[in-house]
Amino acid sequence: MGKLCASLTVGLLTVGLLIASCLATFILMMASVLAAPLQEIIVTANLRQDKAMKTPDSVTVITEDIIAARGAQHFEDVIHGIANVNYAGGSNRARFFQIRGIGERSQFVNPINPSVGILIDEVDFSGVGAIATLIDVRQIEVLRGPQGTRYGANALAGLINISTYDPVDEFELSLKLSAGSYGTQTLGMVVNTPISANLQGRLIAESHKSDGYMKNDFLGRDDTNGRNELTLRGKLAWQVNDHWNINLSLARVDIDNGYDAFSLNNTRHTLSDEPGYDIQETNYISLKSRWRLRQVHVEALLNTAGSDIDYGYDEDWVYTGIHPDGYTATDEYLRERKTLSGEVRFLSTEESRIFGDTTDWVVGIYLLKSDENLHRKHTYQGTDFFSDYDFDTRAVFTQIDTRLSESLMLRTGIRLEQRLSDYKDSEAVAFSPDDSLWGGQLVLEYLLSDLSLAYGSVARGYKASGFNIDGSLDLARRRFAQEYLIEYQLGIKTRFAADRVQLQLALFHDDRRDQQVKSAIWERRDDDSTEFIEFFGNAAEGTNKGIELEISWAVSENFQLAANLGWLDARFDEFINKVGDDLSGRDQAHAPHYMYSLRLNWRRGAWSASLSADAKDDFYFSDGHAVKSDDYILYNASLTYQARRTKITFWGRNLTNTDYFIRGFNFGNDPGKGYIREPYFQFGEPRVVGIRLEFDLGK
Numbered sequence: 001m002g003k004l005c006a007s008l009t010v011g012l013l014t015v016g017l018l019i020a021s022c023l024a025t026f027i028l029m030m031a032s033v034l035a036a037p038l039q040e041i042i043v044t045a046n047l048r049q050d051k052a053m054k055t056p057d058s059v060t061v062i063t064e065d066i067i068a069a070r071g072a073q074h075f076e077d078v079i080h081g082i083a084n085v086n087y088a089g090g091s092n093r094a095r096f097f098q099i100r101g102i103g104e105r106s107q108f109v110n111p112i113n114p115s116v117g118i119l120i121d122e123v124d125f126s127g128v129g130a131i132a133t134l135i136d137v138r139q140i141e142v143l144r145g146p147q148g149t150r151y152g153a154n155a156l157a158g159l160i161n162i163s164t165y166d167p168v169d170e171f172e173l174s175l176k177l178s179a180g181s182y183g184t185q186t187l188g189m190v191v192n193t194p195i196s197a198n199l200q201g202r203l204i205a206e207s208h209k210s211d212g213y214m215k216n217d218f219l220g221r222d223d224t225n226g227r228n229e230l231t232l233r234g235k236l237a238w239q240v241n242d243h244w245n246i247n248l249s250l251a252r253v254d255i256d257n258g259y260d261a262f263s264l265n266n267t268r269h270t271l272s273d274e275p276g277y278d279i280q281e282t283n284y285i286s287l288k289s290r291w292r293l294r295q296v297h298v299e300a301l302l303n304t305a306g307s308d309i310d311y312g313y314d315e316d317w318v319y320t321g322i323h324p325d326g327y328t329a330t331d332e333y334l335r336e337r338k339t340l341s342g343e344v345r346f347l348s349t350e351e352s353r354i355f356g357d358t359t360d361w362v363v364g365i366y367l368l369k370s371d372e373n374l375h376r377k378h379t380y381q382g383t384d385f386f387s388d389y390d391f392d393t394r395a396v397f398t399q400i401d402t403r404l405s406e407s408l409m410l411r412t413g414i415r416l417e418q419r420l421s422d423y424k425d426s427e428a429v430a431f432s433p434d435d436s437l438w439g440g441q442l443v444l445e446y447l448l449s450d451l452s453l454a455y456g457s458v459a460r461g462y463k464a465s466g467f468n469i470d471g472s473l474d475l476a477r478r479r480f481a482q483e484y485l486i487e488y489q490l491g492i493k494t495r496f497a498a499d500r501v502q503l504q505l506a507l508f509h510d511d512r513r514d515q516q517v518k519s520a521i522w523e524r525r526d527d528d529s530t531e532f533i534e535f536f537g538n539a540a541e542g543t544n545k546g547i548e549l550e551i552s553w554a555v556s557e558n559f560q561l562a563a564n565l566g567w568l569d570a571r572f573d574e575f576i577n578k579v580g581d582d583l584s585g586r587d588q589a590h591a592p593h594y595m596y597s598l599r600l601n602w603r604r605g606a607w608s609a610s611l612s613a614d615a616k617d618d619f620y621f622s623d624g625h626a627v628k629s630d631d632y633i634l635y636n637a638s639l640t641y642q643a644r645r646t647k648i649t650f651w652g653r654n655l656t657n658t659d660y661f662i663r664g665f666n667f668g669n670d671p672g673k674g675y676i677r678e679p680y681f682q683f684g685e686p687r688v689v690g691i692r693l694e695f696d697l698g699k
Helices: 002-032 064-069
Strands: 058-063 085-088 096-099 116-120 137-144 158-164 172-180 184-196 199-210 227-241 244-259 276-292 296-314 330-348 359-378 385-403 408-425 434-449 452-463 483-496 501-524 530-553 559-574 594-604 607-616 632-642 646-653 661-667 678-683 688-698
Touching: 058 064, 058 501, 064 137, 064 594, 064 632, 064 646, 085 661, 096 116, 184 688, 244 296, 434 483
Parallel strands: 116 158
Antiparallel strands: 058 137, 085 096, 137 158, 172 184, 172 688, 184 199, 199 227, 227 244, 244 276, 276 296, 296 330, 330 359, 359 385, 385 408, 408 434, 434 452, 452 483, 483 501, 501 530, 530 559, 559 594, 594 607, 607 632, 632 646, 646 688, 661 678
């Protein structure tokens, strides 16, 4: 009852804040007549690009200015400012994200089906988000809710689309240098050059290093959880003729990080004698071609990516001999993933509309081949473990946009997908499931005015079936079925006060069926050590509902305010986990009831500044235990001076040095306490401050 009251209170406060903000805006509107209109933002992740305020979806766009103001190096550095979006630790860099309480939190032995899609330059990196570095990123688009038409099985909860800058037809050369606390050092370079009248190239390189935020007292080192990250990217843009252009992207991202994040005393001081690692080496190529003909536009995508993902840790977290009853063990997962995908879309033009010139259409086909090999090395395995997991996906999709009147639009989309999988491992476990999947959406849009849009939608998202391969599981828990989600959403987007105020509001209700949830247990071995066993299964059902609100206000020529708020109620309707706990009515993991971010930007002449506060409610870390994160608020700031060719920025994140946690477990791992079950936590980022110098060396 207390939680329900708290949830209702937060919901009422959110609605109250919306009303108060609107009233305050109107009252003070005349005081801001000198303010410039807010910048229009284009959302590129959909099948047809459109302005964010014209997109009938709950979308947050993180621009380059926001990235710079936070001194952000990685997507995890800006995620606190996005309502109803969370992430999980358990590694050095965040790999797994949750949208509206839906999303995976880790991967060990089992193959997984991601719930949150991640695209970087239109290459699929779902489930391997560690490479989401932010050098030369133009914008990040977060689309909440199932993207069944656009993206398919990997976007049950939503889509994160990261777009880097394309080449332009002017010469540019810039250098970026940063230094900060915890040994932070970053050196980056961007070169853009026209090669010919119709061909431009862009090259970026960045090296980022940090000691990390832990100290290993046993080894006397402060870099065992450190970071060493290299990003290289090249892009070509070729305008073949007036109707045909080709874009090529090539990149290598080398993440060579340590992993030494847990201690028996829940502090930032560890005692590991064999610190772990969190490494990802990724190469990708993305080729996109567009033909703009009179009757139809054709877009073709061809992508290939290869990633070596190595992850290992000191399982006992201490040094050998710390206690007579202690044990010594390490666990390592060496994973190789290769993907090859192709997509062709046909888009109507004004000349090829159908149904009496009222209807635009998109038709496409999609192919994906994914190969994933795993080599696990564990102290207590008699022999190393090997597995091969391959799947082929084929899909067709269409979207039809029909204008029923000058003010009313009906959007209909559907995607049909076939997935053929094959799994085998060194323990003679084999699965070959086939899935026939479908998803889509029905959206009704109504133009209240030239500046206001209201919409209602029904969407179906889906995830493929899967299997658990841990030999210690009983047969009944080996297979789990497809999951699907039906979402109902109402929204409004409006601009007023001469385009100086923009407001987006979305209300959603998701019905989850055959929900795939992950549980984990620790079992005592005969030698008193413990074994970690994880598995996926289908909960009977769950409900995720809530509100998302974004307001941007150009208060004056010098000031801009922005607020991003989310309220979420994500519960299990029926679910009993592996240890026999009935979780019916309990919150789902990584689903805080509220999140908000408030930001103030100021600019005058060569000076600019930014202040922000990001808040998050408490939430459960897992569906397998009751350990929770505390609620917290993080404060960030930046101050920038920009001369003609030089920019200096002082930035800071988590300025009050608030302790918060990004991963939590509940098991016994301390021999000094007889291995009793107790909570263990991984800390989030402490206070980090730094300075960034940017030099424009040529245009």
